[in-house]
Amino acid sequence: MYFWYNKSKKNSLMKTVLITGATSGIGMATAKRLATEGFKLILTGRREARLTALKESLSKQTEVLTLNFDVRDKELVFKSLQSLPEAFKNIDVLINNAGNAHGLGPIDQADIDDFESMIDINVKGLLYVSKAIMPQMVARKSGHIVNIGSIAGKEVYPNGNVYCASKHAVDAISKAMRIDLNAHGIRVGEINPGLVETEFSLVRFKGDAQKAKSVYEGYKALQAKDIADLIHFMITRPAHVNIAEVLILPTAQANAVTLHKE
Numbered sequence: 046m047y048f049w050y051n052k053s054k055k056n057s058l059m060k061t062v063l064i065t066g067a068t069s070g071i072g073m074a075t076a077k078r079l080a081t082e083g084f085k086l087i088l089t090g091r092r093e094a095r096l097t098a099l100k101e102s103l104s105k106q107t108e109v110l111t112l113n114f115d116v117r118d119k120e121l122v123f124k125s126l127q128s129l130p131e132a133f134k135n136i137d138v139l140i141n142n143a144g145n146a147h148g149l150g151p152i153d154q155a156d157i158d159d160f161e162s163m164i165d166i167n168v169k170g171l172l173y174v175s176k177a178i179m180p181q182m183v184a185r186k187s188g189h190i191v192n193i194g195s196i197a198g199k200e201v202y203p204n205g206n207v208y209c210a211s212k213h214a215v216d217a218i219s220k221a222m223r224i225d226l227n228a229h230g231i232r233v234g235e236i237n238p239g240l241v242e243t244e245f246s247l248v249r250f251k252g253d254a255q256k257a258k259s260v261y262e263g264y265k266a267l268q269a270k271d272i273a274d275l276i277h278f279m280i281t282r283p284a285h286v287n288i289a290e291v292l293i294l295p296t297a298q299a300n301a302v303t304l305h306k307e
């Protein structure tokens with residue numbers, strides 16, 4: 046069964062890819078894209094029902110393991126990633142995608158719980174997952190880490206404050222990983238998208254569907270699949286090629302504050 050799935054998949058070479066935040070948006074689109082290529086997948090997120098449904102659907106194409114944890118739960122992150130079944134133990138590619146913005150407002154008025162969520166999820170969560178996986182990559186002297194940053198990690202825009210800070214941290218961490226893991230032959234890349242139409246705005250605006258929808262009106266935003274295609278491209282380059290950083294924007298967007306809406 047295992048071999049049958051992948052017989053014709055030249056690119057994947059049976060690599061195992063772990064994607065955090067696979068229950069929605071970019072993570073889910075990436076899981077679907079990589080499944081069609083026969084990559085073995087470890088998919089994580091908090092919404093267990095979504096993980097189960099995704100596993101059921103993608104298992105027709107490849108082998109899938111789901112792990113249900115909050116990236117903020119340091120102990121559970123380590124426990125989950127250090128007790129992987131034999132067939133999924135060696136992680137070749139880590140996609141650090143889980144994250145969100147919580148709120149959009151002036152820094153003096155914003156909710157302190159939102160500050161903490163963004164730092165705890167986007168920064169500390171990414172570090173916990175990476176720390177649990179990097180040692181095995183170092184031991185094998187191979188591996189590839191792709192961090193999902195943001196244009197918000199390159200520019201600071203009004204009311205973006207702590208989300209921007211968390212993504213600037215992802216930018217710094219990505220650069221630091223590339224330096225510190227360089228001697229071990231590990232590739233580290235970072236994708237910094239502009240506006241992508243996902244559940245991101247629904248989370249940012251705390252379930253206000255109308256407000257979330259309006260973010261993507263009047264122009265064609267990037268779709269989660271566009272980022273999934275880029276991730277697929279990055280992780281299928283020859284071993285000597287590391288795409289270090291990509292800023293990817295909808296055509297209608299020029300920078301963090303310039304968006305052409307019809």
Ligand code: NDP
Pocket residue numbers: 065066067068069070071072089090091092093114115116117142143144145146166170193194195196237238239240241242243244245246248269
């Ligand atoms: P979505 O809201 O659609 O997806 C976010 C994913 O992250 C979900 O699968 C969610 O899973 C997971 N996640 C969030 N919090 C946690 C947590 N505490 N523990 C575990 N998993 C968590 O948004 P996107 O797909 O757009 O976002 C993916 C990444 O892309 C994020 O890092 C975001 O910052 C970044 N990004 C998004 C852009 C956009 O415009 N959409 C642009 C630039 C970057 P669950 O809730 O099940 O735990």
Ligand code: 8X3
Pocket residue numbers: 194195196197205238239240241301
């Ligand atoms: C998500 C894109 O512009 O809302 O990181 O910060 S933006």
